[in-house]
Amino acid sequence: MPDVRANGIDLRYETVGDPAEEALLLVMGLGAQLIDWPVEFCEGLAARGFHVILFDNRDAGLSTSFDGAAAVPYLLEDMAADTAALLKALGVEKAHVVGASMGGMIAQQLTIDHPGLVASLCSIMSTTGDRSVGRSTPEAAAALARPPATTRDEIIAGAAATSRVIGSPAYPASDEWLRKRAAAKFDRAFNPAGTQRQYAAIVASPDRTPGLRQVTVPTLVIHGAADPLIDVSGGRATAAAVPGAELLVIEGMGHDLPQPLWPTIIDAIAENCSRTS
Template identity: 50%
Template sequence: MQTPTLADTGQVSLAYEAFGSPEDPPLVLVMGVATQMLGWPDGFCQALADAGFHVVRFDNRDIGLSTHLDDLGMPDLMALLGGGATSAPYLLADMADDTAGLFDALGFDRVHLVGLSMGGMIVQEVAMRHPDRLISLTSIMSTPSANVGAPTPEAQAVLLAPSPTSAAEAAELAVNTYRVVGSPGYPLDEEWLRAMGEESFRRAIDPAGVVRQLAAILCSPDRRPGLAALTVPTLVIHGDADPLVQPEGGRATADAIPGARLVTYPGMGHDLPEPLWPELVGEIAEHARTATAEVAS
């Protein structure tokens, strides 16, 4: 585990870590709701670095060691889920601007951008708001709208589970969550999940921040009209057994973006099973290299 560095984006400070050589093309990883940068496993990040990229992962606002916007309070989650609330303290567009601000802070002119779950929603927003900053876009297990590919009742229940009050509880919560939303076609890495849960608890625990992130998802507008105008080369990855963002989300994302390519993995749920890393890293790296070649030609 590295010691994170803070980058000032102008609005918030984002904690980040880097893998690989700064001389290689930058590839930025954006994580999902309620999950710190640790959700991108070290080995997965290193595999991308070994494929020839300068890999950066970071904590979004309101999670981990990045800025927590405590003064914004906690939205009414039940009202949000019931459709009774139409506003949120911030939207996914604001988190996209955070991400673009990270590019500036790190001196990245253009990047390969990869987002998972809510991170996929954020990178879609980055592509719409800052299209000149991207060489390639990869959206993993995500959706263009909170209304498309909505979670199963069982998956939504674990997402709304009470926050842990100890590192041990956090470890068990991580395992219990991924027993529901993880990949049924692959073994569950309980040892890694427990370690991630414990370390996440030690770094920061902020239930209100998680609700603000959920509010951003639920209150952000449908991205399909904006995605239809994109020209950035786009790869969409989804598991056919994902209960948290069901496969309709991936198909809708690919359908919305001109020229996007959809890759679906049997037995993959809402996680990154280690046996699939060679294929996932290979797809992301080849997509990035192809996009780089198109820019150069």
């Protein structure tokens, strides 16, 4: 996994599939790392004819951390600029862009700020930045705000418990799988202060609704009807803001990408990408 210098920082990235195929960029969410995109999910997209690019956002994983910076050292537009610079550094003239949660916010901002780089947009379990939509349930908010743990075992157990609260009620993951994923993330990189700075960027960034009204690329919005972290109203508002956007609401899906839904999600992404031709 190499690093690339982009927008003045180092971004760790990885690719899956044939570089000769159309580029498809995956953008992950709050405190997440590129390994949060399941390998089989990425391979499924590659099998549909895409060169998949995934990376660690700033302040996450093995990309540049902003330790010691101001309380709100950047906004989502800066993270979108990172993404644009990554594509340019990799020689990608235009990419299909898929973002999940905060990654959906970044993908939206990228499409608004750098429309020439985006072939199509897919925003998953995300929202517009309008504070009246996409709100969390009290239980989901409490899970994210749980007191910080200090030992590896406590941190892994806490992360798995949070995933259980915000995950898909109709497609529950096993405790073993949740703990295995949490352990892999902890052992690769652990940066809770970075997650707090990313959250501050979300809160400090403006409503994207006016910008989304100017988006002209094929746009797909996917949201779980049972999402407790970003209520489905966030997805509905995103689709309503983008002219011609398609909305896919999936019953029983929460704030995750459950394995049984991968074929449905991959098919929907591929179909949206095909609308560019």
